[in-house]
Every structure is written in C-alpha cells, then in structure tokens.
Amino acid sequence: MPATLPVIPRREGEYWTARQRQMHSLHYVVSYRAAFKPELPDYFIRKFTKAGQVVGDPFCGRGTTVLQANILGRYAYANDINPFAVWLTRTKTNPVPLSEVCAFLATIDWEGSVAEKYPPELLLFYHPKTLQELLILKKRIRETKSPAACFVALLAVSRLHGHSPGFFSVYTMPQFSVPPKAQYRINRKRRQVPEYRPVAPRLLAKAKAALQDNLVAGIRRMSTHNCYTRRDARALREWQNECIDLIVTSPPFLNKVDYITNNWLEHWFLDIDPETFRSEMLQTNSLKEWQDYMGSFLQEVARVLKPGGICVIEAGDVLYRTQKINLDEIIAAALAAAGCRVLRPVEVLVQRQNFSKIAHCFAVTNNSKGTNTQRMLVLQKK
C-alpha cells in the first residue's frame, strides 16, 4: 500500500442488533449468499437520508438495501451483474397482497402435464410428482408474467431447496443450491429419497409468512420510481450524474462466494443462463485485480453521488494466502491509487459480531471461508 494513505478514524461497536429476523418479513423471503442483515442499510439510511431521497446499491444481491430504502420511504436504484439478483430485487420490491397470490394459484391445473425437458439431476432433489408440479408452475408463470405471477415465482424460488418439510426438496441446504454430486452423497448418507411435496400449500404458507408485515401498498408506491439495472458496477450507464444521496453496498469479497454454482436451482427455475454473464462477474483471487476493480468502481460512485452524498461499503476481513486482510483498507488504497479526490474517507465502522449460522454449519472457525468482522467504510463526496 502507498505510504500516503490517509489515516481513517475507526470506531468499533454494536451498531445494530445481532438478533435474527427482526426486520420486515419480506427481507427474509429468499436466502442469498453473503447478504447483509437489513439492519445494516436501515442504520445508514436513517442516519444519512430523509424520506423522498434516493438510495442506491450497485451490487444489490437480494435487494436488502433497496427494499429497506422503499420501506423507509426513500426511492432506490438497484444494480447487479447477475440477472437473478436484479429479478429478486425487483420482485421483492413489488409485492402483491395475499388475495392476488391466492387468485393466481387458483388458475393453475396442478393435475395437468407439461412436456418440458429438465436436467435429470433435479430428481435428486424432487419427487417426480413435485417436479411435474414445478414444471406446470414454471409454464404458467412464463405465460402470465403479471405482478402476481412474478411474486409467486419468488415464493417458489424460496422453497426450492431446504432442510424441512416446508421446502419442495428432500433434505438439503437452505442457504444455497447444493451441486448434484454433493446432493447424491447427502442422499446416500441419509438414506433418503425425495418424497412427494405438493407445491401449492407450501407456496401459500410462504406467502402468509412473507406478507405478514403488510406495507405492500407503501412499498409499491415508492418502488414504481425505482431504477433496476444489470450492469457491471464500474459502468452504471442508466444512473445519471449526481442522482444518488446515499449508496449502501457490498461487493463480492475476492472469490469467497461462487454466486453461479450456489444458485443453479434458482437459475433453472427462472430460465437464467449463467453463461450470459459469467465472465462479467467480479470473482478473482488476485488482490491486485480486486483493488484495481474497486478503483474504477469508486470513480463511478463519484460520478453518480450528489455533492455531499455518502457511500458506505461493507467489506469484511478475509484470509488472503496466509494473511488476514481487511478489505476496507484495500478499498481505501484503491481510492488513493485511483487519485479520486472528490471522495473523502470519513470513517470505518466495525460491527462486533459472532460467526453467522452458515459459518457454524461449515465449522468455519479460522476465518478461512467466511468473515469475522463487518467493516463499513464511509466515504463522502465533496
């Protein structure tokens, strides 16, 4: 790192609760790897913006920042290179009332048949009758394309894989799509074969849980003005100059998460071809490449932020080769190296936290796969 790096004040604390599932029920509708808790954007949106202002997330993932912005009466810009993430964000911010979910489900003939090809590996997860129902649902959603159909697709995506009878699948991981070979081993070890899991009642139960906190009309009122884009975060073409008051975002941490392999069942259900965007994903094990990417990204942040606007980047610590690296420091170095003087580092907030559930379930205790601390670098545009 260059010697000229500014010293950035650092504050450590518990800025939001460590308790799980305290925010709006829609936040928890779908699992997504490396998503942050809604409390994180909530904290910064309340701190730095007023109702009616504009919040953006260039790496929006499952849309946590964008949904929370709309819940708090802010407009939002969402971007991600993965069409699944953009779709998730758009659909979560366009919920429909339970009555519309029920009306849509009532139009489906679950006994029908669909002659559609599917990857044979799906039978490692689903009973043939469950799979047939999923194919019927997929076709109906494709034909209808209404907000209710999209929202039901979201509910279906949330039930594709998991560990309890509430999911369509045999026992598997809820947090990500297990690759077929690994699922084959799980099935053999547990001596399990997929049993029939009717689709409609599971969708209905999930709809009730997702919509229990209401606010459907309020979220939709704000989200009609949202902007959703699928671009590389270094070139947010549709985002106008100086249109954003606050960015709250979190880039991929080097190559710690494989967003394509981890979502293969979701991509299948939504007919998303990963080859259309694989090469554009920021996924590298080179720290230099990651830092250079961040330098260009920060130039784009400087373009879209209003003067005085704030950018909060969540970046944890990772194990790089044998060394622990704080990625917020790499981003600060990227800023200096890019010579981007209009963005001023304000502070780094370090959230004290315990290991996440997923870290526990993979026995990650040495910080090699996950991240120990959440570190938020706060920048301000002059």
Ligand SMILES: C[S@@+](CC[C@H](N)C(=O)[O-])C[C@H]1O[C@@H](n2cnc3c(N)ncnc32)[C@H](O)[C@@H]1O
């Ligand atoms: C850490 S996740 C963001 C999670 C998000 N904060 C949430 O709570 O769901 C990083 C996201 O960056 C996206 N991404 C990867 N490469 C990208 C690129 N070149 N441009 C824009 N987004 C990219 C990934 O698809 C992933 O959704």
